[in-house]
Amino acid sequence: MNTVHFDPDVVLVCIIAGVGFMGIILMCFVFAICLRIVRGGSRRKRSKSAEADETKMIQEIYQGLTKMEDRIDTLETLLLSKEERWAEEQKLHEFEQRIHKG
DSSP: OOOOOOOHHHHHHHHHHHHHHHHHHHHHHHHHHHHHHHHHOOGGGSOHHHHHHHHHHHHHHHHHHHHHHHHHHHHHHHHHHHHHHHHHHHHHHHHHHHHHHO
């Protein structure tokens, strides 16, 4: 029987790396907005189209981050469910071995 085993330590590292990656992206996003505010000057100087472009860009970034978060949640769920199934199969296999040994 072919079973896939995910080491809990590897799963934990993947989860931490994913959260860390999202944190880095979020910090870059905040930095970009702060830089844009500092360099952009007052809102009166910017045109309506520039504000609309900026708003659209921010919304796209937010939507992308939301999708990424959903994907990471899905991956975490898949990894954890496979790990649980593997543990159950191991218990069943050990039980079957004990029965055959008598």
